[in-house]
Amino acid sequence: MRTVFFISDRTGITAEALGNSLLTQFPEIEFKRINLAFIDNLKKAKEAAKLIQKASENDGLPALIFSTQVSNEYRELLENSGGIIFDFFETFISKLENTLATKSSHEMGLSHGVGNKNTYSGRIDSINFALNNDDGLNTKNYENADIILTGVSRSGKTPTCLFLALQYGIYAANYPLIEEDLSSVKLPSILQKCKHKLYGLSINPVRLQNIRDERRSNSNYASIDQCRKEVRRAEDMFIQNDIAFIDTSHISIEEIAGRILQKSKLERRY
Known part of the structure; x- marks a missing residue:
C-alpha cells in the first residue's frame, strides 16, 4: 500500500x-x-x-x-x-x-478560473445545450448542434454529450433510437435532414443488458433478446445510412469523446 x-x-x-x-x-x-x-x-x-x-x-x-x-x-x-x-x-x-523566452505569471487557478468571461460563458452555454437537448428533447435545436449522438437507450449518449460540452465546448445533442425507429433501417425523419451531424454509439448486448438490469431488473427492456435485437437493428441502420459509429462497451467516456472528435474532425470551441 x-x-x-x-x-x-x-x-x-x-x-x-x-x-x-x-x-x-x-x-x-x-x-x-x-x-x-x-x-x-x-x-x-x-x-x-x-x-x-x-x-x-x-x-x-x-x-x-x-x-x-x-x-x-x-x-x-x-x-x-x-x-x-x-x-x-x-x-x-x-x-x-x-x-x-518569457517568465510565467505564476498565478493560481488560471486553468479553471473565470478570468476569460467569453470562454467560461461558452462552456456554460454548451453544457446547457447538452442538457436541454438530451434524449430527443427540443429536436428543433438540432440545426445549432455541432454533433448529434444517436443509439439505443443506455449506450452512453448523455454522459458523452456532457463531457464534450464541459471539456471541449462542443454543442452536442443526442437522440435515442426507440422500438418504433428500429422497425426500419431508414433514419428517423427528424434525423434525415441533419444526417451530416450524426454519430452512432453501439454497445455489446451483454454489457447493455447488465446496465439496463440495474435500472429495470427482470423487464423486457433489460432482457438479452431485446438488447441483441436493438443493437443489431441500430448497427444495421448506421451501416445502411453510412453513419460512423463506435462500440462503447469497454472504453471510457473520455476515450469515446476523443475518438468522436478525431473522426468527425470537430475542434474544441474553448
Whole structure:
C-alpha cells in the first residue's frame, strides 16, 4: 500500500488526472488516493505537509505527491514533508519559460478560473445545450448542434454529450433510437435532414443488458433478446445510412469523446 496525495491550489483535477494516468501503469500496487484541493494559503499548506508526513510514517514508505502547486513557498513545504513529490508545474514551466523566452505569471487557478468571461460563458452555454437537448428533447435545436449522438437507450449518449460540452465546448445533442425507429433501417425523419451531424454509439448486448438490469431488473427492456435485437437493428441502420459509429462497451467516456472528435474532425470551441 502506498499513499498518494494529489495537491493543488485549485480543484486538483489536473494533478489527479495526470497522476492517475501514471499510476495505472503499476497495477500490481495498491494505492490509497487523497485529493487535497484548494491549498491556497500557508496554513493549508502546513496542514497538508503534516498529513503527508503522518501517512509516510504509517506506511513505512514515503507518500507520493502529485502537485500542480504554483507557489514556491508552499511547494517547498511539500518537498520537506517526507514524501516524494512529482511537481508538474516545476517539470514543465521552466522549460516553457526557456523555450518562449518569457517568465510565467505564476498565478493560481488560471486553468479553471473565470478570468476569460467569453470562454467560461461558452462552456456554460454548451453544457446547457447538452442538457436541454438530451434524449430527443427540443429536436428543433438540432440545426445549432455541432454533433448529434444517436443509439439505443443506455449506450452512453448523455454522459458523452456532457463531457464534450464541459471539456471541449462542443454543442452536442443526442437522440435515442426507440422500438418504433428500429422497425426500419431508414433514419428517423427528424434525423434525415441533419444526417451530416450524426454519430452512432453501439454497445455489446451483454454489457447493455447488465446496465439496463440495474435500472429495470427482470423487464423486457433489460432482457438479452431485446438488447441483441436493438443493437443489431441500430448497427444495421448506421451501416445502411453510412453513419460512423463506435462500440462503447469497454472504453471510457473520455476515450469515446476523443475518438468522436478525431473522426468527425470537430475542434474544441474553448
